[in-house]
Amino acid sequence: MENKTLTKSTTDKRVAGVAGGLAEYFDVDPALVRLAFVLFTFLGGPGIIIYIVLALVLPESETVVYSGKAKNDDQQPSMFVG
16 A cells, blocks of 8 residues: 655646645646635635645655656757857
């Protein structure tokens, strides 16, 4: 049985990695978690407060997944260097 811990994501990060970490832990799409935070915030709920608390409390993930492609591999080299 896999021992899962709730951490902030280092690979699926938009602001602090909280939504990505929750999505990895619960095995759901990170966009759904982000949408839930937005809905909780705009519908008068404590979405932003929960996000901030989790960003401060959750540790960073120690596992790094290598995708095989660097961030700038798809960019063409510039002719003008300066």
